[in-house]
Amino acid sequence: MIEWDNLRFFLTTVRAGNYTAAAKRLRVDRTTVGRRLERLEHQAGIPLFEQGEDGYHPTSAGHQVLTIADKIEALVTELEAVLSANADAEQVELRVAVAAELGSEFLQDLTDFSRLHPHIRLRISTSHEPEDDVVTRKCEVGLCLVDPLPRHLRGIRIATLRQAGYASTTYLDHKGRALAPQEYDWVRCTSSSRVRAMKQWDDIFCRTIRVSAYVDNWSALRGSAEQGLGAAFLWTFVADSEPRLNRVTPLHEELGVGLHLVVRDDVPMDQATRQFMNDMAKRLPVRVGNT
Template identity: 55%
Template sequence: MTLWADALVSRAMVDWDNLRIFLTAVRAGNYTAAARRLRIDRTTVGRRLERLEHQLGVSVFEQGEDGYHPTPAGKRTLEVADEIARLMEGLVAELRGMPQAAGRQVRLAVAAELGFELMPDLAAFSESHPHIDLVIQSAADPADNVLRRRSDIGLSLGTRQPDHLRARRLGRLRQAGYAARDYLALRGEGLAPQDYEWVRFSGWSQAQALRPWDDIFCNDVRVAAYVDSWQAMRQAVDCAMGAAFIWTFVPERCPHLVEVAPVDPALGIDLWIIARDDVPVDAPAKELVDFLAARLQPIFGDAPALTPSAGFR
């Protein structure tokens, strides 16, 4: 055991329930949400955390500009509490003859431009991990969801690692122009890109990552429709309304899409798995991280192979 864990053990007055409430309060983001998860009063949460600080002899929270955060001592206490919780989960699973404790929930925020396309991968995770309840959240900014503790893990798009978060890069995503075979049967194949009608995006507050590809269009391009969501754009292409810029991995799964405008090698955006850097990632979330890394990294291909839960321990 670590010196800190030894110190906790040596204090006979330290109550595991207080540690458990502290761990839940940090993961939930506030006392009210923690009380709801624990099914106790909010005042009880506050009282038990005060008792924990008294037992430890240190403060576990400090106030910053954007609210309360664990102190350095609080962060270390979190690590020990998380380890104890995982040991207890492992014990229960072993005694029940199960690989994992049932009914654990993981909240995943997925960039709004990706969720529709990655749903088969998330469905595969749910099928192979029936003991984990996956909550999928479509988000304009997954990093914000994770920072605000609305989500445990995020799949985020960006040109650099999100600030104040642990992150692992899966690879670089690119787009090319694609149209459905039914559309090309009407308009003709092999035409210049400007000879097709295009479905363009208008909901920039929800999908900032798509702007660089939209900037390729000249002012006199023929527009079949403007849409404000990735799903609407994909459905418009599938229904033969026109062509659109789509992630290059999508046609590998949707063979009815045909390239009508090439990839611009200067354009691309990185895909990141992200988590908070001040809260331990629990066992179910680590399982999700490992699964996504193993499943998605080969698709995007230009990032180094990831070790299991690298950067998320």
């Protein structure tokens, strides 16, 4: 008979990526993890892991076991919630990597999630390549700007984010309105910046504009435009809702990029990850104003 506790060890090991990381999450030693998985394979009568170039991965049978174990876990979690409705839930940690190009624009949504789910402690990091952080298991969830989704990832497409040029009311009162884009002073991303999505406009117009300042991150780009240092190419979902900013260029449809919530495609989501994905899939389209 297959024991649920051994399946739980199997799920945790696949999610963690190796025995050592799984042991840390399960608060046991590495030997215990290995012994539990050996017992599960003996009970199943077939190998559940195989070694590849980058470590151990579930076999075909292992993937079938994972699918069923994931469903069992969801039911067990639901049962535990019912039985302990009046008790404090054990706190778990969820690591989330947010694309650097987004700055802190979704911090309020993450804060609202934390207040609604106090048992889930978020560890939020800003990353130039959040999709790679998910693949390499540095985090469980990535909020990414990618098209199309890279290999080894699955997720939810939230929206297509677009860009346009904006300047503050103060700047336009001084410089003039309804001018050609080349007549304004612009704040640009530095050539060495890794803020990829925010540099697309630079690649088109960089030879025809005057530059008042260079910055290397989204917050500085937005702040410079708001303070009147010059015009800047910003996310429309942010700048259109800022009363101090005015659009000074047409919307460039070709510069759109997909906003995705992603996880590894070979790792079943645990309850915390599932709650986060479901919650953010509802919140973020409202935040950005399109789907």
